[in-house]
Amino acid sequence: MKNILNNHSSTSKKMSNINKKTADALNSIAGIVPAMPAPFLLTRLHAAMHRISENDATVWSKIALFLKRPAVAFTILLVLICVNIFVLNSNGFLSSKKNVVSKVNSNGYDIAINVTSIYDTENQEP
Amino acid sequence: MSLQTDTIPASAQQNNFANIVNSRQQMVYNTALSIVQNEADAEDITQEVFIKVYEKLAEFRGDAALDTWLYRIAVTTAFDFLKQQKAQKRGGFLKRVFGMATENDVPHFDHPGVALDKKEDARVLFMAISKLPDNQRAAFVLNRIEGLPNKEIATILDITLAAAESLQIRAKNNLRTVLKTYYEKHFK
Numbered sequence: 052m053k054n055i056l057n058n059h060s061s062t063s064k065k066m067s068n069i070n071k072k073t074a075d076a077l078n079s080i081a082g083i084v085p086a087m088p089a090p091f092l093l094t095r096l097h098a099a100m101h102r103i104s105e106n107d108a109t110v111w112s113k114i115a116l117f118l119k120r121p122a123v124a125f126t127i128l129l130v131l132i133c134v135n136i137f138v139l140n141s142n143g144f145l146s147s148k149k150n151v152v153s154k155v156n157s158n159g160y161d162i163a164i165n166v167t168s169i170y171d172t173e174n175q176e177p
Numbered sequence: 178m179s180l181q182t183d184t185i186p187a188s189a190q191q192n193n194f195a196n197i198v199n200s201r202q203q204m205v206y207n208t209a210l211s212i213v214q215n216e217a218d219a220e221d222i223t224q225e226v227f228i229k230v231y232e233k234l235a236e237f238r239g240d241a242a243l244d245t246w247l248y249r250i251a252v253t254t255a256f257d258f259l260k261q262q263k264a265q266k267r268g269g270f271l272k273r274v275f276g277m278a279t280e281n282d283v284p285h286f287d288h289p290g291v292a293l294d295k296k297e298d299a300r301v302l303f304m305a306i307s308k309l310p311d312n313q314r315a316a317f318v319l320n321r322i323e324g325l326p327n328k329e330i331a332t333i334l335d336i337t338l339a340a341a342e343s344l345q346i347r348a349k350n351n352l353r354t355v356l357k358t359y360y361e362k363h364f365k
Contacts, residue, residue, distance in 0.1 A: 065364075072298070072364055073356040076305070077349070079298035080321055084290035086216075088206040088223055093198050096227050103228065 194234060197243070198227055204244070204323070205251045207290075211318040212255040214286035214303055222258055226251050241332065248325075248333045252315050305355040309348055312336075316344035317352070 105116065117123060139145050205226050210219035229250050237246060284300035286307075291299040306314055315334060319325045325333075331341035 069357055069360045069364055072360045073353055075295075076298040076302045076356050077352065079291065079295040079302050080288070082292070083288065083299075083322055085203050085207045086210050086289045088202055088220055092202050092223065092227075093195055096198060096224055096231075099224050100228060100231065 190234065194227075194231055197230065197234075197247075201244070201247055202227075205247060208248060208251045208318065208323060209255045210288070211303075211306075211322045212252070212314065213259060214307060216289075218258065218262075222251070222254050225258075226254050229254065245329060245332050248319065248323075248329075249335075252319075252333065256311050256315070301356065301359060302352070305352045305359065308355050309351055313344050313348035313351065316341060317348040320345055 118127070136145075202223065206219055206223045209222040209226070210216065213219055213222060226247070230247065237243075241249075284304040286300060286303045287296060288299055288303065306317060309317065312334065316330055319330045319333065320327065327341045327345065328338055330344075331338045334341065334344075336344075
């Protein structure tokens with residue numbers, strides 16, 4: 052009997068404690084002080100809006116923005132230089148001076164053998 | 178506060194916007210923080226709210242009070258953020274469909290504005306608040322943390338005054354139930 056009474060009193064004590072804790076928790080936000088956001092919100096807002104306006108830009112401005120990136124600009128420049136070198140090389144402009152001279156000479160020889168001199172015109176074979 | 182921004186030049190509109198941000202940032206941030214219970218997320222939501230405000234400032238005719246309008250945007254943006262966050266969680270959709278979603282009953286959020294001696298109780302209360310349905314949570318936060326009367330809460334949530342009062346009562350009853358269950362489990 053005594054045990055039952057003890058159990059009952061401990062249960063009721065626990066319940067009253069729980070009720071008290073619940074009430075304390077519900078009242079814990081009474082007089083709460085408003086929290087402040089991190090400083091410079093307006094500056095961050097302007098930056099965020101700038102980013103959004105960049106994202107909302109037209110196709111041409113997006114292309115321009117893409118090309119403006121240093122990595123892209125340097126890559127395009129390198130590709131252009133490589134293409135130029137390839138074209139010049141394939142046209143022979145970059146071959147050595149000696150070859151150029153010999154080519155010129157050979158051309159000169161070709162021309163020379165076709166020249167008709169006075170001797171040739173006077174001594175024509177029948 | 179009445180704003181007729183469609184007739185205001187751009188520079189004046191910029192000043193107007195800057196004034197709104199400076200005077201209302203605390204209000205918006207605090208509302209978002211109480212709903213999402215995470216400082217970084219609340220910062221993001223505050224930014225998003227003011228970007229929406231900037232975009233819609235020209236459309237705002239002053240039919241509602243500026244504060245009410247801001248609260249409405251803040252509450253909607255915060256709940257949209259929470260929905261998006263839930264949807265993005267790995268397997269969240271499947272868990273919800275098959276009822277496997279585990280309720281998080283670990284108090285984790287410390288509101289920076291709560292007094293030091295009440296921190297622990299407030300942490301448990303915020304855990305309980307996070308379990309409330311959206312409309313009850315909004316009504317409770319606006320009333321108990323922002324200190325708004327039920328009439329203004331009704332305007333913000335676009336419901337009747339009676340519905341706002343009913344939300345408050347149901348929110349408190351649900352909180353009491355969640356808190357009792359928590360303390361029965363954890364209080365010795």
